[in-house]
Amino acid sequence: MIKKLSRCIGEYKKDSIITPIWITLEIVMEVIIPMVMAKLIDLGVDAGSMSAIWKYGLILLVCAGFSLFFGVMAARSAAVASAGFAKNLRREIFHNVQTFSFSNIDKYSTGGIITRLTTDVTNVQNAFMMIIRVAVRSPLMLIFSIIMAWSINARITMVFLAMVPFLGVAFFLIMRGAFPIFERIFKTYDKLNNVVRENVRGIRVVKSYVREDHESEKFKGVSQTIFKDFSKAEKIIAFNGPVMQIAIYTCMIGASWLGAKLIVGGSMTTGELVGIITYAMQILMSLMILSLVFVMIIISKASAERVCEIIDEKADITNGKDPVFEVKDGSICFKNASFSYSKNAEKLCLKMVNLEIPSGSTVGVIGGTGSSKTSLVQLIPRLYDVTEGEVMVGGINVKDYDITTLRDSVAMVLQKNLLFSGTIKENLRWGNKDATEEQMVRACQQAQAEEFIEKFPEKYDTYIEQGGSNVSGGQRQRLCIARALIKQPKILILDDSTSAVDTATDCKIRAAFKNEIPDTTKIIIAQRISSVQEADMIIVLDDGEINGVGTHDELMASNQIYREACLSQQKGGDFDE
Ligand SMILES: Nc1ncnc2c1ncn2[C@@H]1O[C@H](COP(=O)(O)OP(=O)(O)OP(=O)(O)O)[C@@H](O)[C@H]1O
Ligand SMILES: [Mg+2]
Structure with a gap:
C-alpha cells in the first residue's frame, strides 16, 4: 500500500525530501537556544557582565531568526508536498x-467514489503532512534534547528519563481507549455523507412529500451519534493534559531539588539548570506529540486503504488483443446469450437469448x-459483458x-438519461465534438x-443546469435523442426515451x-x-426470456x-391509443 501511495508523490518528491531537512535545521537551532540561554544567565546575568549579555543576546536573536x-520553509515545502x-x-x-x-461502478456506488475522492484523500493528505513534518520533528527533538541535557548533567537527565516509561504507559492507555471511538466516528461520517447526499439530491421529492421533519430527524440522529462519540473520545484524550502536568511538575521538582543541591555544592550553575529544564519540556512535549501523530496516522490508514x-x-471491460476498428453495418445477433449482474448470482437476468436483427431494421x-x-x-454497446454466449454487431463479437x-457506432439513449451543465450546443457536441451547426440543427x-429550442431566447446557447433541471422531462428526452x-450511429437504441x-x-x-436514417x-x-406498433420486428420479453418475436x-x-x-x-382509454 505504501509503495502504491508513494508512487503518487511524483513530482513532489523534492519537496517531500526537503521538508525533513528544513525541520532538522530548525531543531538544531531550537536545541542550541537553551544552551545560549544558559550561557547568557551564567556569564551575563549572574556575572553582571553587560557585554556578555549583549553578545549572547545577539546570538540568541540570530538563532531564533534562523529557527x-x-x-517557515519547512511548513511551506510540507504544504506543497502534501497538497x-x-x-x-x-x-x-x-x-x-x-x-x-458499469459493473465497476455498481460495486462502489456514486457516494462511495465521492467520499474517496474527497474525505479519504484529505485524511491521507493530512497524515502525509504529519509524517514528513511532525513524525520527523518529534523523534529528532527527543534525541537532540536528551543528548544536550545529558551533556549538561547526566544525573538530572536521568530524573526525567525515568518519567518516559510512566508517560508511555499513560499515553498508551489513553490511545487504546480513544482509538476505537475514532474509528467508529469515521464510519459514521460515511453515514452522515450518505444522509446529506440523498437529501440534497432528492430535495424536491422530500418537499413534495413533506418529509422535511423526517429527514431532519434522520440527520439529527447521525449527527448526534458523531457528537456523542467525539465528546467521549475527547474526554479520554483530555487526560493527556493532567498526565503531562504531573510529568512536568514532577520533573521540575526533581530537577530543582537535585539542581539546587548541585548549585549549592558548586558543581552546577543556574543557567545550566534553566537550560536543562527547557530540554526536559522539549522531551516531554515531543513524546506527547508523537503519541498523537501515531493515532492520526493509524486513523488515516483506513482512508489510505x-x-x-x-x-x-x-x-473489467477492456479492449481485447488486436481490436477491430471498423463496424461494418448495424446488424445485431445474440447467440445463446445469458447475463447476470453479479458473477455468482443464482438467478440469471437474461436466459439463452437468440436473436437476429438485420441492419437498418x-x-x-x-x-x-x-x-x-x-x-x-x-x-x-458492451456496457456489460454477457455471462455466457455471445453478442455480435456487424458480424463480429462485440468483445x-x-x-x-x-x-461510437452504437448510440444509446439511457433510460436514466442526463444532460450536463453547459449550453445546449455543448451538450449536443458530446455526440460528436466536431459537429457543425447544420448537423446539430x-x-x-x-x-x-x-x-422548443427556437422558443428559448438564447436558442442553442441556452444554458442547461446540472442534470438538466431547467428543461422539462420530455424536452430533456428529446435533447438526449438529438x-x-x-x-450518426449505425445502431440507435432508445431505452424508454420517449x-x-x-x-x-x-x-x-x-x-x-x-x-432520414433508414x-x-x-x-x-x-x-x-403505439411506439413499437409499426416496427419491422417486435420482441416481447418476459422475466429475462424471449416470449415472442414478430x-x-x-x-x-x-x-x-x-x-x-x-x-x-x-381498454384503459389510454390517451395514447
Ligand atoms: N445495476 C444492477 N445491478 C443489479 N441488478 C440489476 C441492476 N439493474 C437491474 N437489475 C435487476 O435486473 C432485472 C432486470 O432489470 P432491467 O433494468 O433490465 O429491467 P427493465 O425491463 O429495463 O425494467 P423497466 O421497464 O423498469 O426499465 C431486475 O430484476 C433488476 O432488479
Ligand atoms: Mg429499463
Missing part, C-alpha cells in the same frame, strides 16, 4: 474511475417492468471491437427538439427516423404499444402477453 526561517500528493491521488482515482465499466482500493480497481422491445429490457440492450469504435429537427443522433414525450411528437420522431438499426424500448399483426395473433398489453392499453 523561524527554517520553520501536491493529494492532487495526484485525486487525479489517479478520477482517471481510473473514467475507465470503469480505501484510496488504494479504488486506484487498484481494474476495469426497426425493432421494438416490449415487456413488463423488470423483464430485463434494459439489461438486453446494454449488452450491445473483439475497439471499445471506442463500438460505442438537423439532429434536433429529427428528434423534434428544434421547435445528442445520440449527432453521432416516455415523457406526447404521442403526436413521438410519432413525428419515429417518422423522422424512418425517412440505414441505421433502430431499437426502441417502450411501454406504449410484427404487430403476428404477435396479436400468436402472443398472449402482447395481445393482453395491447388490449389493456386500448
